[in-house]
Amino acid sequence: MCGVKCITFALWINIHSVITETNGFKVHLTPLKSVNHVGADLELTCRVNACPAFPQDPVLAKIKSLIANQTQTLNCTVHNVYPLERIVIEWLRGNETLYVDEPQIPYDSVQSHSYVYNYTPSVSDLGKNLSCKATLKNPEIGLEKTRISNAEYGPGTITISSKNPSVKLGGHLEITCHADGNPKPTIFWWKNETGPAQNKSQNEKLIINNASWSQAGWYHCGANNTVGSKHMSVKVIVLGPPNIPKIQLSHTGDPKEGENITILCSSDDESVDLTLYRQSQNAASGALNETVVLLNIPSVQITDGGIYICEAKNDFGTERSTINITVEAQLKEEKKPDLPIAILPAAILPAAGSVSLLTIAGLLIRYCRKKATSNSGDITLS
Template identity: 25%
Template structure:
């Protein structure tokens, strides 16, 4: 049976050529596995013959490539499963009044680009020349363009575009990231773009980083808890070790170590003053070791705020005045932590409390935002310095305001006023008409 979509042309009208193809495209493009039917029509039922690209007649009435008779008007050439070897020129011929006529079309088999042999992750050591491989295969043969950080890569002193890759001269850590190998295929009537992402890792020994909010000088106090954290970039990712007094620090009841891919945190419960001193953070991978010293000094635990008061509430916020304690020669107060929790009974459940951290401001006035309306809140405040937080201030309670709906009485009064005005206007019009 003929495939779907075959159009039967009317070819017996005067002036029309004795042979025609439907569809009439001179070039037909398909992908492997697809199907197509091309029908060859003649006037007055003349015999038609289809020929392969090598000139041999297509005689099979069934199979992957075969011919079918179309109502004594010609023959259809049927492709049920197109393959790469099928590409070429196919010709239909007929003889009318001892004269041979031919019509041909070219079958182009397009194989979409594939990157089957291209590694998704490619690595090189720092300072080496690196060749990124991109094995783009397809027919027509795809042309390649490279992109890095969303920008095209051109031939220059840093990059050289190769047939199957991209040469990067003397790679640095900044060359790490995701590269895009974009393959472009252009055929007679269509074009296709396909991309493949390649993650580039530049192997290097660990390098320590300075992160905002973290310091190499840390303060603590006996009975307090302190965290020492070091950050290091490395490829492969580093292993971390901590040392004090040339001895490796190991976990215990008072010591915990939390390692991530590129950072390590040493948490210390300061039981006594022997825990103060210099700590060495070591970051290690196969390319080398890097060390960093963090100093833990004894400081004072801050006193609670001298004053917390002047609480004022709106429907969703509470504003308060916080006066820091006097510090003298001790570590200066750098901020406050305001704890707050909805109060369901006479006693607040501080285990469920939320908190907001504030830096010291000259105005001494601070505001909690995002609270629930018409709710009792318990509030207390801690001072903060470089060594940690103070004990909490005395608990205070304040209720947020209730959101008021628009007054129905006011709306009714307004409507009544409008109605009275309209009535007076109507009466005036009637009076004027009676006078006239």
């Protein structure tokens, strides 16, 4: 008798043979026919041929982003596959096959293997799934098993429905933003204003109703998912009559003759044409889209005074601001006539440098009177 162990082993071989024959597998025992004595050791070797293993879906490495016309390296790994040489890897974008990889190297054991593909997406690929499809083919037993996985990638190419959006004052504007990514990115809008950015929307559309001047400016479309994030900016222009421009003088108060002055004309609207000129004289114009025009007047004269006009103009109207500039005359010191110092006696001259003009005048008068008296005593009457 073989004993319990022998019976158990024989039962297990029979059951396994039934299972493998049902699935078309082949079990090889070595030695095929074994005769041995009771109580002696027996060693049997069992080898199974054509037993495919494909236990899980292929794994794709996460991709930071897919951007149109930029090459990206893709990586797909299949784990614990047998036989590996029967695996066919197919890269797909949507339903379109991009590339097929068919390894031919035989392996005798269960293997894991990674497949690399350099992919350059096109604009037409945006919004389509990027997939790695692995198929295990074994014609000997009529088996073909397929597993497929979609790649996860962060937002890449962002498209906005209008590159230069504009809206008339009081009008309506809609801008749509779309970003390619998997999982599908969440789209949100915000506008740069004084202080922190403020969220304006949480869907693909930015909607502006009854447009006002304050709604003009830079808006940002943001897209994010579990892999990454990206944003794109667009400038919204509100069209209407220009705002009243500003005009100012570089000086505080009225300038004086001979000073250098600058007159500044400015607007907060880049879409207007700015002109700065003196009333009834030639104009100084700024280039298109300039927001400041300067007029420099070196050594200003009284004749440069007058009314200066800052004018902002667009297709919807014209607005002006004015400034009246008055130039003060520069005060000049009058030159005093020289005193007749030569007629003063020598006794008076040394003191002239140390006394005031009034004192000198008094001394001069006294001297003249004294001279007149002495002269009158010399007259002889007949």
